[in-house]
Amino acid sequence: xxxxxxxxxxxxxxxxxxxxxxxxxxxxxxxxxxxxxxxxxxxxxxxxxxxxxxxxxxxxxxxxxxxxxxxxxxxxxxxxxxxxxxxxxx
Amino acid sequence: xxxxxxxxxxxxxxxxxxxxxxxxxxxxxxxxxxxxxxxxxxxxxxxxxxxxxxxxxxxxxxxxxxxxxxxxxxxxxxxxxxxxxxxxxxxxxxxxxxxxxxxxxxxxxxxxxxxxxxxxxxxxxxxxxxxxxxxxxxxxxxxxxxxxxxxxxxxxxxxxxxxxxxxxxxxxxxxxxxxxxxxxxxxxxxxxxxxxxxxxxxxxxxxxxxxxxxxxxxxxxxxxxxxxxxxxxxxxxxxxxxxxxxxxxxxxxxxxxxxxxxxxxxxxxxxxxxxxxxxxxxxxxx
Numbered sequence: 001x002x003x004x005x006x007x008x009x010x011x012x013x014x015x016x017x018x019x020x021x022x023x024x025x026x027x028x029x030x031x032x033x034x035x036x037x038x039x040x041x042x043x044x045x046x047x048x049x050x051x052x053x054x055x056x057x058x059x060x061x062x063x064x065x066x067x068x069x070x071x072x073x074x075x076x077x078x079x080x081x082x083x084x085x086x087x088x089x090x
Numbered sequence: 091x092x093x094x095x096x097x098x099x100x101x102x103x104x105x106x107x108x109x110x111x112x113x114x115x116x117x118x119x120x121x122x123x124x125x126x127x128x129x130x131x132x133x134x135x136x137x138x139x140x141x142x143x144x145x146x147x148x149x150x151x152x153x154x155x156x157x158x159x160x161x162x163x164x165x166x167x168x169x170x171x172x173x174x175x176x177x178x179x180x181x182x183x184x185x186x187x188x189x190x191x192x193x194x195x196x197x198x199x200x201x202x203x204x205x206x207x208x209x210x211x212x213x214x215x216x217x218x219x220x221x222x223x224x225x226x227x228x229x230x231x232x233x234x235x236x237x238x239x240x241x242x243x244x245x246x247x248x249x250x251x252x253x254x255x256x257x258x259x260x261x262x263x264x265x266x267x268x269x270x271x272x273x274x275x276x277x278x279x280x281x282x283x284x285x286x287x288x289x290x291x292x293x294x295x296x297x298x299x300x301x302x303x304x305x306x307x308x309x310x311x312x313x314x315x316x317x318x319x320x321x322x323x324x325x326x327x328x329x330x331x332x333x334x335x336x337x338x339x340x341x342x343x344x345x346x347x348x349x350x351x352x353x354x355x356x357x358x359x360x361x362x363x364x365x366x367x368x369x370x371x372x373x374x375x376x
Binding site: 015016018019020021022025026052055056057058059060061 | 104111113118119263292303
């Protein structure tokens with residue numbers, strides 16, 4: 001037990017995601033899937049934090065944050081509601 | 091990303107580019123490079139022409155200028171000459187830079203004016219439904235080349251080096267870390283810097299040439315791109331059908347606006363001395 005495993009969380013701006021599948025295809029750990037045509041972190045515990053999804057996303061729709069890092073930068077993605085309202089699917 | 095979000099006009103997003111278009115990746119790489127260098131957003135001007143790529147400044151919270159087709163570099167030259175303290179970035183496409191604005195491109199490179207040019211090369215005119223451009227590879231299909239393009243394409247890197255650019259790099263939207271690195275170095279270079287970013291156009295280039303979706307097109311880049319450092323030890327037959335990425339050229343030269351203001355200072359000094367001489371003559375004649 002030398003070092004505790006780092007954990008990462010995925011901040012997803014659903015409204016900006018166009019479901020192009022780039023992040024899903026190039027994730028080295030198959031963390032991401034498409035759900036209703038939008039990206040979804042299916043296995044966030046598998047994430048190694050390489051941030052390739054964040055760098056390659058053409059729509060700035062996904063962001064990786066290290067859990068426990070107390071960084072609050074004001075206009076943070078987690079503080080804004082980017083989710084699509086459920087009634088939009090009906 | 092959180093620290094880069096302040097450089098975006100968030101109320102303008104999501105952008106209009108097609109799903110899987112590589113232009114967003116390049117825009118993201120530029121913003122990350124700017125965030126890394128901690129540039130003041132009131133000291134950065136982003137100029138663009140016309141085309142898919144030229145929509146990018148609309149989403150960026152700098153002083154931005156969306157100009158006429160191909161003339162982004164001409165407008166940028168004016169901005170840089172009047173305000174050399176500003177960081178001027180031109181975001182342009184392959185058609186905008188090499189066809190309509192080809193002349194502006196080579197002459198901006200010849201002058202070595204301190205402008206960072208990011209050419210988003212998707213090999214096609216995407217906004218007007220896929221006509222072939224000067225960067226469409228030979229044999230590829232387009233709306234105006236239904237039996238294959240017979241023209242040879244430009245090698246933008248070689249063109250920029252030959253015209254006199256002092257920093258030239260090439261990357262793809264697959265090689266994002268290389269791209270960000272190159273843009274960062276290009277921003278730091280004092281002189282005309284060109285970064286060619288190959289991007290995928292799944293809607294026209296991909297569909298016309300049956301290259302598949304955005305993922306397949308990125309894999310196409312991955313299979314064909316060779317880093318210039320790796321290429322140095324490779325035999326020519328292994329490099330057949332590949333293209334080079336990385337820092338293609340970096341050779342600092344005197345910069346245009348610095349040279350221009352030095353010349354203006356010299357003329358002003360000479361003029362002042364001359365006027366002093368005239369005053370001296372008047373005194374003598376008295």
